[in-house]
Amino acid sequence: MRVGLLGLGRIGAFHAATLATHPLVDELIVADPVRTSPYGRPGDPFATDAVVIATPTSTHADLIMEACARGVPVFCEKPVAGTVAATVEVLRACAGHRVQIGFQRRFDPGYVAGRRAVRGGELGELHRVHLVTADPAPPPAEFLPSSGGIFRDCHIHDFDILRWVTGREVVSVFARGANRGAAFFREAGDVDNSAALLTLDDGTLATLQGSRYNGGGYDVRMELAGTRRTQAVGLSPRAPLHSTEDLPGLGKPWPDFVARFETAYREEIDCFLTADTSPCSIADALEALYVAEAADLSLREGRPVEVAEVRQRA
Numbered sequence: 271m272r273v274g275l276l277g278l279g280r281i282g283a284f285h286a287a288t289l290a291t292h293p294l295v296d297e298l299i300v301a302d303p304v305r306t307s308p309y310g311r312p313g314d315p316f317a318t319d320a321v322v323i324a325t326p327t328s329t330h331a332d333l334i335m336e337a338c339a340r341g342v343p344v345f346c347e348k349p350v351a352g353t354v355a356a357t358v359e360v361l362r363a364c365a366g367h368r369v370q371i372g373f374q375r376r377f378d379p380g381y382v383a384g385r386r387a388v389r390g391g392e393l394g395e396l397h398r399v400h401l402v403t404a405d406p407a408p409p410p411a412e413f414l415p416s417s418g419g420i421f422r423d424c425h426i427h428d429f430d431i432l433r434w435v436t437g438r439e440v441v442s443v444f445a446r447g448a449n450r451g452a453a454f455f456r457e458a459g460d461v462d463n464s465a466a467l468l469t470l471d472d473g474t475l476a477t478l479q480g481s482r483y484n485g486g487g488y489d490v491r492m493e494l495a496g497t498r499r500t501q502a503v504g505l506s507p508r509a510p511l512h513s514t515e516d517l518p519g520l521g522k523p524w525p526d527f528v529a530r531f532e533t534a535y536r537e538e539i540d541c542f543l544t545a546d547t548s549p550c551s552i553a554d555a556l557e558a559l560y561v562a563e564a565a566d567l568s569l570r571e572g573r574p575v576e577v578a579e580v581r582q583r584a
Contacts, residue, residue, distance in 0.1 A: 271294055271295060271296060271318075271319040271320060271543070272295075272296060272297045272298075272299065272317075272318040272319050273289050273295050273297070273298055273299070273318055273319065273320050273321070273322065273543075274298075274299045274300075274301070274313075274314070274315025274316060274317070274318040274320070274321040274322070274342075275289060275298060275299070275300045275301070275307075275310060275315060275321070275322045275324065276300075276301045276302070276315050276321065276322070276323050276324065276325050276333060277301075277302055277323065277324035277325035277326075278300060278302040278305035278306070278307050278324075279302075279305070279324065279325075280528065281324050281347060281528065281535075282302070282305075282324030282325075283305075283307065284528060284532075284535060285322055285324055285535070285539060286298065286300060286307045286309040286310055287309055288535065288536050288539050289309070289310075289322065289539065290309035290310065292539070292540065292543060294543050294544070295543070297310075297311075298310030298311070299311060299312070299313040299314065299315050299317075299318055300312060300313075300315070301313070301314075301315045316336060316337060316340050316342055318342065319342070319343075320342060320343045320344070320345070320542070320543065321337045321342050321343070321344050321345070322344075322345045322346075322539070322542070323337075323344060323345065323346040323347065324347050326416075327349060327351075327352055327416065327417075327418070328352060328416060330346055330347070330349065330350055330351055331350060331351040331352075331356050331357075331359070331360050333346070334346050334350065334360055334364060334369060334552075335360060335363045335364060337367075338363065338364040338367040338369065341367075343367070343368040343369075343370075343542075344367075344368070344369050344370070345369075345370045345371075345372065345538075345539070345542040346369065346370075346371055346372060347371075347372040348371055348372050348373055348426060348427075348430075348555060349371075349418070349422070349426065349555060349559060350371060350552055350555045350556070350559075352416075352418055352422075354556070354559055354560065354563055354580070354583075354584045355584065357552070357555065357556050357559055358556065358584055360552060361552045361553060361556060364552060368547070368548055369548060369551065369552050370538070370541070370542050370548040370549065370550055370551070371548075371550045371551065371552060371554065371555040372538060372550075373427060373430045373431070373434075373550050373554070373555070373558070374531050374534040374535050374537075374538050375427055375430070375431045375434075375490075375531070375534060376430075376431065376434050376534075376538070376549060376550055377533075377534040377535075377537035377538045377541065378503075378531060378533070378534040379533065380492075380503040380504055380506075381431055381434075381435060381492065381503050383501075383503070384435050384492060384494055384501055384503045385434060385435040387494065387501050388435055388436055388437070388494060388496075389437060392496075392498070392499070392501075393494055393495075393496025393497070393498055393499055393500070393501060394496040394497030394498030394499070395496055395497045396436060396474055396494060396495070396496045397474060397475075397495055397496060397497065398474065398475055398476070398477075398493075398495040399432060399435075399436065399470075399474065399475070399476040399477070399492065399493065399494055399495070400476070400477050400478075400479075400491075400492070400493040400495075401428040401431075401432060401476065401477070401478045401479070401491070401492050401493075402478075402479050402480070402489055402490065402491045402492075402504075403424055403425060403427065403428055403478075403479075403480045403489070403490050404479070404480055404481040404482075404484030404488070404489040404490075405424070405481065405482050405483075405484060405488060405527075406484055406485065406486070406487050406488050406510075406523070406525070406526070407482075407483070408451060408452060408455070408462060408482040408483060409482070411452070411454035411458075414454060414455065414458035414460050415458050417458075417460070418562075418566075419459070419460045419461075419566055419569075420447065420460060420461055420462070420464050420480060420482070421445065421464065421466075421562045421565040421566045421569070422559070422562045422563070422566060424464075424480060424482075425464065425466075425478060425480055425562065425565065426558050426559065426561075426562045428478055428480075429558040429561040429562055429565075430550075430554065430555070430557075430558040431492065432468070432470075432476055433554075433557060433558065434554075435492070435494070436470065436474065438470040438471050438472055438474060439470065439471045439557070439577075440468050440469070440470060440471075440476075440561045440564075440577055441469055441470065441471050441576065441577055441578070442468070442469045442564075442574055442575065442576050442577065443466055443467070443468050443469075443561060443564040443565045443568050443574065443575050443577065444466065444467045444568055444573070444574040444575070445464065445465070445466040445467075445565040445566070445568040445569040446464070446465050446466070446569065447461030447463060447464045447465075447569050448461055448462070448463045448464075449461055449462055449463075450462055450463050450483065451482065451483045455482070461569070462481065462482040462483055463480070463481045463482070463483070464478070464479070464480040464481070464569075465477070465478065465479050465480075466478040466565055466568070468561070484510065486510035486511070486512070486523055487508075487510035487523020487524060487525065488510070488523060488524040488525060488526050488527060488529075488530055489504075489509065489510050489511075489523070490504050490527075490530060491503060491504035491505060491509065492504060507522055508522050508523055508524050508530075509523070510523035510524075538550075560577050560580050560581060560584075561577055563580045564576070564577045564579070564580045567579075567580065
C-alpha cells in the first residue's frame with residue numbers, strides 16, 4: 271500500500287522509519303514544511319491508501335477531517351484537538367470513518383498484561399490504582415503556551431490507560447500542582463509537578479503523580495492493587511528507582527519516552543495498517559480529554575470536579 275506521513279519531527283521521524291520497513295508498505299509519501307526524510311519522497315500524503323499525522327497539535331483537527339473527507343483511513347498522534355469543543359466537532363465530522371488516535375501505552379506489553387490481570391480476575395477485586403508519569407527534563411519554554419498544560423499534554427496518557435486497563439470511567443478528580451522549577455511554567459499558567467486523586471465509577475480510588483523534573487530518568491509506572499495481589503507495570507531494571515534496602519537490578523533509567531515505548535509505537539502502527547477497526551477511537555480520546563479538563567479545572571479552582579460537569583459544558 272501507499273502511505274502518507276505528515277510531520278517529520280521526533281515522533282514523525284520514528285514513524286517514517288517504522289513505515290518504510292513495514293512489509294505492507296510499498297511507498298511512503300512524506301510532507302513537512304521544513305524537514306526531509308531518507309525513508310520517503312515528497313508528495314500529496316492524502317492521495318494514498320492511509321495517512322499518519324504527526325504534526326503539531328494545532329493542526330490535528332483539520333488534517334483528520336481532511337483525510338476523512340477524502341475517504342482515507344487516518345492515524346493521528348494525540349490529541350485530536352486542543353479543546354473539548356473542537357474534539358467533539360471532529361468526532362461528528364468523522365463519524366463512520368476509520369480513525370486511530372496514538373495512545374501508544376495500549377500496545378505496551380506491560381500494560382497489556384496489567385489489563386489482562388484485571389479483566390481476568392487474577393488480582394481479585396481491584397481497590398486501588400497508582401499512576402506515575404515523570405519526564406527527566408522539561409520541554410522547551412516555547413512549547414508550553416500551546417501544550418494545554420500538564421494534565422492535557424502529559425497525563426492524558428494516564429487517563430486513557432486507566433480507562434483501558436480497568437474498564438471503568440473516572441467520575442471525579444481532585445488535582446493539585448506546584449512550580450518547583452523554571453519560571454516559564456508559571457508564566458505559561460502551567461505547573462511542573464502534579465498530583466491528583468481520581469474516583470472511578472465503581473468507587474475504586476486512583477492516585478496520580480507527575481513531574482517535568484525527574485532527574486533520575488524517564489519514569490512511567492502503574493500499580494494495580496487488588497484483593498488477591500498487587501501488580502506493577504513498568505517496574506523493570508530500567509525504572510529510575512533506587513532502593514534504601516539495596517535491591518539489585520534497579521536504577522538504569524530510560525532516557526525518554528521514545529526509548530521506553532519503542533515496541534508500543536511500532537505495534538500501534540502495525541495495528542493501524544492491518545486491523546479492520548480502530549482500537550483507540552476519537553470517542554476514546556474524548557473521554558480521556560474530559561478527565562484532563564476536569565483535572566485542569568480542579569487545579570485552577572482548588573476543588574474536586576465531577577467529570578459530568580465538564581461533559582455538560584461541552
